[in-house]
Amino acid sequence: MGKPAEEVIAVKKSIPSELRHFFEYVWYTGIAGHADWAETVSDDMIQNQSIAPVTGGLCDKKARRFNFYYRPCETPPCTWDIYLFDNEIEDIAKGRTLDLTLWKCEHGACRNLYTYPIYAICNEPRPEL
Numbered sequence: 001m002g003k004p005a006e007e008v009i010a011v012k013k014s015i016p017s018e019l020r021h022f023f024e025y026v027w028y029t030g031i032a033g034h035a036d037w038a039e040t041v042s043d044d045m046i047q048n049q050s051i052a053p054v055t056g057g058l059c060d061k062k063a064r065r066f067n068f069y070y071r072p073c074e075t076p077p078c079t080w081d082i083y084l085f086d087n088e089i090e091d092i093a094k095g096r097t098l099d100l101t102l103w104k105c106e107h108g109a110c111r112n113l114y115t116y117p118i119y120a121i122c123n124e125p126r127p128e129l
Contacts, residue, residue: 007106008120011113013080014099019070020092023050026066027093031086043067059083078111081119 025048030038037045039089042057046066064086071079080102084092088116091097102113105122114120 008103008117009099009106010103010117012099012101013113015092015097016052016072018052020095021055022048022054022070023089023092025051027089031089056082060103073111076109076111078113080113081115085114 008067026038026046029035030046038058039061044055045057046068047055053071054068056066059065059067064091066084066086068082068084069078070082071077081095082100082102087095088097100115102115103117103120104110104113105120107122110122112120112122
C-alpha cells in the first residue's frame with residue numbers, strides 16, 4: 001500500500017521585527033530607490049545580514065515578484081520561503097501588513113514555512129508506517 005498523501009497546514013505568523021526592518025530596507029533602498037540589485041533577476045542579490053538572516057532576489061521582473069529565504073532559527077534549523085510582489089513588500093515596510101499566512105507540512109518536527117502550500121513538502125524523517 002502506498003504512503004498517504006502529505007497534508008499541509010496554514011499558519012498565520014506575525015512578521016518578526018527583524019524581517020520587517022529587512023523589508024523596509026528592500027523597499028526604500030532597493031525597490032523605491034531603483035537599485036540595480038532590486039531590478040536584476042537573481043536568487044541571492046538582495047541581502048543584508050546586519051539586519052536579518054535573509055537572502056533573496058527578484059524572480060519575475062515583469063510581475064515584480066520576489067523570493068526570499070528567511071532563516072529565523074539555527075537549532076533546529078528552519079526557513080521561511082517567502083514569495084512577495086513589490087506592493088506586498090511595500091505594505092510590510094510601511095506597517096500596513098503585520099502578519100503572513102504561510103504553509104507547513106503536517107509533520108510536527110518540521111519548522112519550515114512556505115508561501116504556497118504546494119511547496120510545503122517536508123524533508124524531515126518520517127516514522128515508519
